[in-house]
Amino acid sequence: MKKIVLILFLAASAFGQTAPVGSTAACGRDNVSFKVKLDDSQHTFTPPDAGKARVYFFHDAGTNNTLGYPTVKVGMDGAWVGAQHGNSYFSEAVEPGDHHVCIMLQSSLVAQRFELAHFTAEAGKTYYYRTRLVMARTVELLELDAIDSDQGEYLVATFPMAISSPKK
Numbered sequence: 001m002k003k004i005v006l007i008l009f010l011a012a013s014a015f016g017q018t019a020p021v022g023s024t025a026a027c028g029r030d031n032v033s034f035k036v037k038l039d040d041s042q043h044t045f046t047p048p049d050a051g052k053a054r055v056y057f058f059h060d061a062g063t064n065n066t067l068g069y070p071t072v073k074v075g076m077d078g079a080w081v082g083a084q085h086g087n088s089y090f091s092e093a094v095e096p097g098d099h100h101v102c103i104m105l106q107s108s109l110v111a112q113r114f115e116l117a118h119f120t121a122e123a124g125k126t127y128y129y130r131t132r133l134v135m136a137r138t139v140e141l142l143e144l145d146a147i148d149s150d151q152g153e154y155l156v157a158t159f160p161m162a163i164s165s166p167k168k
Contacts, residue, residue: 026100026116028073028080033106034164036071036085042161045153049093053121056091057103058130058147058155059084059162070107072131072142076100080166084131088162089155096123103131103144115144128152 048054059072064087073083074090076099082090083106099121104114119127128149134141 027075027102033167034083036164038160040160052093055127058089061086075102083164084162090162113142
């Protein structure tokens with residue numbers, strides 16, 4: 001009887017640790033980390049490539065003091081496409097159709113957080129998403145919001161471009 005209870009307990013624990021269906025399908029592999037460099041000379045708005053859409057990802061830290069600030073990884077359709085640190089942005093060309101976005105903190109100091117969204121890209125259109133990490137004494141909240149093109153173009157003009165590469 002003890003063996004049956006132990007097996008049921010272990011099985012329930014394993015199911016409890018599994019992410020809800022579809023929750024991480026937009027993210028990349030868990031073991032990927034990025035290093036990020038910021039290039040303040042890059043403030044060019046890039047229009048969509050022919051037959052594609054373009055999506056801009058911004059991280060708004062709300063401060064210029066980002067020492068110890070976590071890196072934010074960006075995944076789309078099951079693969080990591082880049083990362084950001086502090087106030088920064090990057091963009092990605094995408095095929096028309098449905099896309100699923102995952103934003104996740106890359107940090108061992110802050111509890112794991114991720115946000116999800118989806119959008120339907122149309123050729124020739126540009127999409128903008130902004131993330132923010134809201135931290136208070138007892139609350140840590142990662143936000144992901146679609147933003148207006150005017151705000152997106154303003155952030156391209158003011159934030160440095162994030163150039164990320166996977167750590168080896």
